[in-house]
Amino acid sequence: MELPIYQHIIEEIKKKIKEGVLKPGDAIPSENSLCDTYGVSRMTVRKGLAILVNEGYITSIPGKGSFVNEPDSKKYILYYNEMANLINTIDTTKLIEVKIILPTPRLIDSLNIPQSKKIIMVKRIHYSNGEAVAYDEKYLIYYKGMPIVEKEIKYSTFPEIVSRYTSLFAIKKELTISAQMPDEKISKYLSLYNALPLLVVEQRLFNTQDKPIGLGITYYRGDSCKLSASWPFTDME
């Protein structure tokens, strides 16, 4: 064992939790008693506990102690990349339209903007092995000096487009995933002739003040898109 001491401590506690020796709600030994049992200084113990807190295993309460958490069985990490999913990777993209428009009522509502604000609209069709597999529409609030370079827009994901002029760390993102039937327009774009459902991913971007800055909707052929999510996201050895 040449692991750092704190790793050692972490693993022993994790093991007890996973085996059920320590159950949700149980107190784990106090920092000082852990110092004694491992013969280390308090900062070392605390380093280990901090990581367990961070990974969601325990919670520390000042004045009381540290306790095993109720695991949050509802959280998963989702990998979403507009251009690649479990079934397909998009190899070609056709720009149908890039235009500066005034917002439709839906956009005014959805982006929470005045009617006079200009919007960049982008419509694209994505292909995989020569077949149209997705159609997307993006709406981005226009600001003066915003560079709009067709070549850059064409092959970029929504966050990539936005990152041309803002740090991605300053952006919040929300996805909504649903299943829908295609309307006529989308059926045409994707050459769908029989009943084929769509996997629809709606992507909203916000700035640090929670003001909407963009909306993107991507319509995937149901038979050519699967999304995947997993847990846990830490210790994925």
Added chain:
Amino acid sequence: MELPIYQHIIEEIKKKIKEGVLKPGDAIPSENSLCDTYGVSRMTVRKGLAILVNEGYITSIPGKGSFVNEPDSKKYILYYNEMANLINTIDTTKLIEVKIILPTPRLIDSLNIPQSKKIIMVKRIHYSNGEAVAYDEKYLIYYKGMPIVEKEIKYSTFPEIVSRYTSLFAIKKELTISAQMPDEKISKYLSLYNALPLLVVEQRLFNTQDKPIGLGITYYRGDSCKLSASWPFTDME
């Protein structure tokens, strides 16, 4: 400012990253120089940097320094609860079938088990406001002594069922999300008479040794289920 010093340091660095003063790939000042600029001890600086590392803002490389990360624009946190989503909450559940079966070829493949292994199969229909909105099938590898209590199965999510006999911290989970058309059986269960797509969520559970222990497939009416995901997951002030 009565914030801890390390929080102060964190926020100043975060601010610089969000404003673009520090860009991905840039080095942040060394720990010792941060000690000087803030007039604090090294452990305090390190505490702050550790959090920035943890939140994905920076990466520290021994012998070199700490650097601003390329933000991973593909990760989202997905909240998935079989019983509740953006549109509906399931209020009633009907158990159609609970049975111990031998695995079908698909299950043998999917759960990676011998043909002789017994499987618990559960089929349920979920209702919201009196309407059937989802149908699900669950397959769980049976072990001796596993309690099967109908009442407990009826209203439980898949992870909850499993948590009766294993710590949830010892389980890995994977979701696959897709859009499909219902087959006849599901159309009947959900009383679907016109073309309505399904949002299908496949859930796989694994133990700590990455051996599959369960498979669940939930079929939601497309018009009554939306999933949501977001980023970032930390600092959601």
Added chain:
DNA sequence: CAGTGGTCTAGACCACGTG
């Protein structure tokens, strides 16, 4: 009051990467 976790210090030694 004693015990808990939260913050912080001023040192130390190590392994690593670069000149």
Added chain:
DNA sequence: ACGTGGTCTAGACCACTGA
């Protein structure tokens, strides 16, 4: 050889909790 981050110590003071 020097600077970097990684680990660790042996103290300290604080605010909080519970008996």
